[in-house]
Amino acid sequence: xxxxxxxxxxxxxxxxxxxxxxxxxxxxxxxxxxxxxxxxxxxxxxxxxxxxxxxxxxxxxxxxxxxxxxxxxxxxxxxxxxxxxxxxxxxxxxxxxxxxxxxxxxxxxxxxxxxxxxxxxxxxxxxxxxxxxxxxxxxxxxxxxxxxxxxxxxxxxxxxxxxxxxxxxxxxxxxxxxxxxxxxxxxxxxxxxxxxxxxxxxxxxxxxxxxxxxxxxxxxxxxxxxxxxxxxxxxxxxxxxxxxxxxxxxxxxxxxxxxxxxxxxxxxxxxxxxxxxxxxxxxxxxxxxxxxxxxxxxxxxxxxxxxxxxxxxxxxxxxxxxxxxxxxxxxxxxxxxxxxxxxxxxxxxxxxxxxxxxxxx
Amino acid sequence: xxxxxxxxxxxxxxxxxxxxxxxxxxxxxxxxxxxxxxxxxxxxxxxxxxxxxxxxxxxxxxxxxxxxxxxxxxxxxxxxxxxxxxxxxxxxxxxxxxxxxxxxxxxxxxxxxxxxxxxxxxxxxxxxxxxxxxxxxxxxxxxxxxxxxxxxxxxxxxxxxxxxxxxxxxxxxxxxxxxx
Numbered sequence: 041x042x043x044x045x046x047x048x049x050x051x052x053x054x055x056x057x058x059x060x061x062x063x064x065x066x067x068x069x070x071x072x073x074x075x076x077x078x079x080x081x082x083x084x085x086x087x088x089x090x091x092x093x094x095x096x097x098x099x100x101x102x103x104x105x106x107x108x109x110x111x112x113x114x115x116x117x118x119x120x121x122x123x124x125x126x127x128x129x130x131x132x133x134x135x136x137x138x139x140x141x142x143x144x145x146x147x148x149x150x151x152x153x154x155x156x157x158x159x160x161x162x163x164x165x166x167x168x169x170x171x172x173x174x175x176x177x178x179x180x181x182x183x184x185x186x187x188x189x190x191x192x193x194x195x196x197x198x199x200x201x202x203x204x205x206x207x208x209x210x211x212x213x214x215x216x217x218x219x220x221x222x223x224x225x226x227x228x229x230x231x232x233x234x235x236x237x238x239x240x241x242x243x244x245x246x247x248x249x250x251x252x253x254x255x256x257x258x259x260x261x262x263x264x265x266x267x268x269x270x271x272x273x274x275x276x277x278x279x280x281x282x283x284x285x286x287x288x289x290x291x292x293x294x295x296x297x298x299x300x301x302x303x304x305x306x307x308x309x310x311x312x313x314x315x316x317x318x319x320x321x322x323x324x325x326x327x328x329x330x331x332x333x334x335x336x337x338x339x340x341x342x343x344x345x346x347x348x349x350x351x352x353x354x355x356x357x358x359x360x361x362x363x364x365x366x367x368x369x370x371x372x373x374x375x376x377x378x379x380x381x382x383x384x385x386x387x388x389x390x391x392x393x394x395x396x397x398x399x400x401x
Numbered sequence: 402x403x404x405x406x407x408x409x410x411x412x413x414x415x416x417x418x419x420x421x422x423x424x425x426x427x428x429x430x431x432x433x434x435x436x437x438x439x440x441x442x443x444x445x446x447x448x449x450x451x452x453x454x455x456x457x458x459x460x461x462x463x464x465x466x467x468x469x470x471x472x473x474x475x476x477x478x479x480x481x482x483x484x485x486x487x488x489x490x491x492x493x494x495x496x497x498x499x500x501x502x503x504x505x506x507x508x509x510x511x512x513x514x515x516x517x518x519x520x521x522x523x524x525x526x527x528x529x530x531x532x533x534x535x536x537x538x539x540x541x542x543x544x545x546x547x548x549x550x551x552x553x554x555x556x557x558x559x560x561x562x563x564x565x566x567x568x569x570x571x572x573x574x575x576x577x578x579x580x581x
């Protein structure tokens with residue numbers, strides 16, 4: 041068993057970056073995720089593993105440092121909160137186009153605009169539908185505990201390198217700020233330059249003699265070649281959709297109704313389900329772990345089993361509910377419930393919404 | 402066993418660290434724990450509160466509206482949290498700084514003169530440990546030696562010499578808790 045610690049979600053994410061063999065973190069402070077860079081600065085990872093931590097001059101600079109570092113085959117990472125992530129969208133689009141692996145964590149806060157500093161889940165569209173321009177996808181992981189804040193860092197790096205695609209960890213102020221017990225995984229050493237050359241022949245880390253120059257770019261002015269590049273990206277996204285869907289189901293076997301919720305909302309919904317059970321209402325939880333690729337198949341299977349209604353619960357005005365509706369395809373009732381703008385719904389409010397909007401009391 | 406607690410008072414009273422020590426004590430005896438602070442701008446100079454859950458089972462929602470126990474350390478928190486205690490639950494408060502005493506009759510109300518006792522012990526900073534001691538007397542959800550282990554884990558090494566003082570404060574709280 042690994043070392044047990046009581047940590048904030050943000051701290052667990054930072055510690056996991058060091059342990060996952062991350063080569064460089066570039067970030068800019070913003071509430072509610074500033075503990076990530078604070079923890080990294082205090083830990084002096086350069087002394088522990090040689091990992092570089094740099095406070096960039098802005099989020100725009102951070103994401104472009106990821107472009108440069110990632111292009112050399114290094115494991116690079118940044119984190120921010122909603123307004124900062126918006127600033128990174130141009131860079132993310134370039135990184136996706138240039139197929140550079142990297143990890144970006146978004147500790148979501150209430151918006152739009154500067155909004156506030158309280159937890160929200162209103163960046164779902166931005167995360168899964170492409171917040172920047174062009175036809176691209178991010179691999180999006182949504183932790184719902186401090187443990188997963190730690191575990192999903194190496195997972196995000198693995199997926200990101202496996203597919204040469206940026207991966208995003210989408211969480212919120214609640215999970216970022218709360219402390220829970222976390223079992224830390226054993227550290228993985230950083231790759232040496234030789235190992236990187238061996239493992240990632242695409243990386244731009246110097247032209248070897250007798251071989252062609254390697255160029256990483258998202259620019260190709262020939263529309264036919266650009267279309268071909270897009271076909272290649274789409275084929276990759278299809279492979280990810282086939283192989284990388286992750287989700288969790290709780291008490292769905294004999295459920296009449298299903299709550300679909302991720303991250304903090306999934307935790308709150310678990311309590312609502314306990315309260316419902318005490319009242320004799322059979323409701324299960326489908327928790328998407330990958331927001332993209334979205335768990336479509338489990339929804340199809342639940343519809344086939346004759347579920348009487350789905351309640352999509354998220355701290356937003358209703359974003360993920362669109363994807364749930366798409367998969368349910370009008371075959372049964374789908375509704376959204378959530379508080380937003382930084383307000384967290386209570387387990388009781390979720391149960392009331394289920395009764396009112398789905399069961400129809 | 403699941404114990405859902407809100408600890409509320411002023412920033413600087415040691416509300417968050419009391420919660421942290423309680424959470425660490427739970428880990429020391431293999432329990433599941435969660436610790437969720439209020440982290441809004443209202444914290445700066447104003448009220449601070451933390452939700453702590455200690456359980457034998459996996460914890461569902463870390464954010465709650467009803468609590469098994471409320472530990473209340475100022476009037477603003479009394480106004481806000483007295484009504485959130487579950488019927489049959491516990492409300493523990495320090496009368497110092499409270500003008501409106503709790504009035505509910507369907508919960509168990511206990512008092513601890515935390516600020517006064519800490520001052521008598523010559524160190525007002527151990528106030529929160531006196532209150533923690535009082536709480537653990539009412540609800541012994543974690544063993545005292547696990548609290549000491551928790552203190553060791555949550556305090557930086559340079560403060561370890563203060564652990565005996567903290568232990569005394571906890572004992573002081575245990576001895577002096579009053580039923581309303």
